[in-house]
Amino acid sequence: MSESPVTMSLVGDVALLEIDDGKVNALTPALLGDLWGALDAAEAEAGAVVLAGRPGVFCAGLDLNVMRTGGRAAMELLHKGTETFLRLAEFPKPVVASCTGHALAAGAVLLLCSDIRICSAGDFKIGLNEVAIGIALPELVVELARARLSPRHFTAACNTAQVYSPAEATDAGFLDRAGSADATGDAVQAAAELARRLDAAAFAKTRQATCRGLADTIIRNAAALMEARRARPASA
Secondary structure (H helix, E strand, O other): OOOOOEEEEEEOOEEEEEEOOOOOOEEOHHHHHHHHHHHHHHHHHOOEEEEEOEOEEEEOEEOHHHHOOOHHHHHHHHHHHHHHHHHHHOOOOOEEEEEOEEEEOHHHHHHHOOOEEEEEOOOOOEEOOHHHHOOOOOHHHHHHHHHHOOHHHHHHHHHOOOOEOHHHHHHHOOOOEEEEOOHHHHHHHHHHHHHHHOOHHHHHHHHHHHOHHHHHHHHHHHHHHHHHHHHOOOOO
């Protein structure tokens, strides 16, 4: 059995989830399944979560080998990815992203799902480039971008697939801090401070309130996906 690309370790009260597939950290069905399992463990065992990538690459997005084939496999991967984004956005404990490198498409969405985003020093590309590669942004992603990005950058980031440097991404709203010499260490420290400072029950309840609109959005998305699936031939 191959080793999972998602590992979890506890650093005090912080669950450090690291994604490293040895390549570009493309989100495959298997990787997303492993991430869900790690989030389950983190929810049960930790007071906050850090999501980190591999050196030079945070996440390159959904697996394009699957997405470009189209049909049921692509639809199911998109649906599973969307559910994962909602899971992170609604997570009942603070989530801090350690952006260790390039974060494109779904990788940038993972940043939008996090409470605090800290980026390593480097010449990295960050952005929602889906429209440039032939993929329409799901409604949930648009709503996440509307909530997290600067209004000055919302249209360029979503409609024109603008890709940003870390400094530009901080101005746009994808990141909170760029140029860290140790992004993961800084993220763990930030997550630990949130876990100490915030009341866990109050945070979880407030999270539900602030994310209620996102939950409604994914329900609409799920209904649309099911309708599209029923409309396809059985062989699709």
